[in-house]
Amino acid sequence: MLKIHSIETFWAHEWPGIRTVFFLQWCQFKCLYCHNPDTISMKWWTEMSDEELLKIVENNKIYFGKKGWVTASGWEPTLQAKWLTSLFKKLKNSWINTTLDTNWFVLNEDVAELLKYTDLVLLDIKHIDDKKHKTLTWQSNKKTLIFLDYLEKNNIKFWIRHVLVPEYTDNEEDIEKLWKYLQKYKNLERLEILPYHTLWVFKWKELKMKYGLEGIEQPNRESIEKTVNILKKYIKNVYVRG
Numbered sequence: 001m002l003k004i005h006s007i008e009t010f011w012a013h014e015w016p017g018i019r020t021v022f023f024l025q026w027c028q029f030k031c032l033y034c035h036n037p038d039t040i041s042m043k044w045w046t047e048m049s050d051e052e053l054l055k056i057v058e059n060n061k062i063y064f065g066k067k068g069w070v071t072a073s074g075w076e077p078t079l080q081a082k083w084l085t086s087l088f089k090k091l092k093n094s095w096i097n098t099t100l101d102t103n104w105f106v107l108n109e110d111v112a113e114l115l116k117y118t119d120l121v122l123l124d125i126k127h128i129d130d131k132k133h134k135t136l137t138w139q140s141n142k143k144t145l146i147f148l149d150y151l152e153k154n155n156i157k158f159w160i161r162h163v164l165v166p167e168y169t170d171n172e173e174d175i176e177k178l179w180k181y182l183q184k185y186k187n188l189e190r191l192e193i194l195p196y197h198t199l200w201v202f203k204w205k206e207l208k209m210k211y212g213l214e215g216i217e218q219p220n221r222e223s224i225e226k227t228v229n230i231l232k233k234y235i236k237n238v239y240v241r242g
């Protein structure tokens with residue numbers, strides 16, 4: 001049984017096709033800007049079997065066209081790898097593409113098995129500098145970066161996502177450093193910049209949790225363009241996601 005936080009059956013943004021997204025419960029990071037702070041703990045979830053989830057996907061398959069996908073997001077899908085593998089196997093049998101949207105904190109046998117049934121990995125690199133990564137997420141980035149090697153070695157396609165937070169991740173040197181680190185990976189298909197936004201701050205307040213980025217504004221257009229221009233010197237597939 002998978003611990004599910006919520007489900008989006010018709011996710012049309014930020015993707016070349018319609019997708020169904022399963023947001024899974026539980027995360028070992030504690031990002032200062034988390035947009036789903038209620039997924040961090042193991043408290044708020046609904047247990048669902050892979051058959052139940054498959055049925056939801058099958059009911060929505062009509063909208064998929066040729067580019068329909070199912071994404072396991074949340075966070076953190078790899079923490080429920082064993083159960084997710086069973087679902088992904090069934091999806092692949094139904095010719096449905098599968099994506100993992102992850103910060104990749106775990107790499108074990110279960111995750112390796114899950115990857116055999118995964119078409120695309122969306123990997124979040126919160127910060128390339130380990131010390132700054134810890135400030136932002138309370139965890140090291142070492143496991144996430146090691147995971148890139150695993151993806152490359154096993155020829156698994158991936159996209160990198162990077163949240164642009166003023167004063168935390170928008171430093172020019174860090175952006176250059178991020179690319180220098182990534183340039184060796186041939187399976188990197190695309191780099192996405194996600195401008196930080198404050199839309200979800202209310203959730204922290206509702207949960208009576210202290211919000212760690214109080215007073216930090218959303219990045220302005222100039223800052224977003226500057227970041228994209230730095231990256232575009234090196235890779236043409238750079239996109240800004242709303």
Ligand code: SF4
Binds near residue numbers: 028029031036037074
């Ligand atoms: S990795 Fe995602 S779910 Fe986990 S704390 Fe960070 S933003 Fe929240």
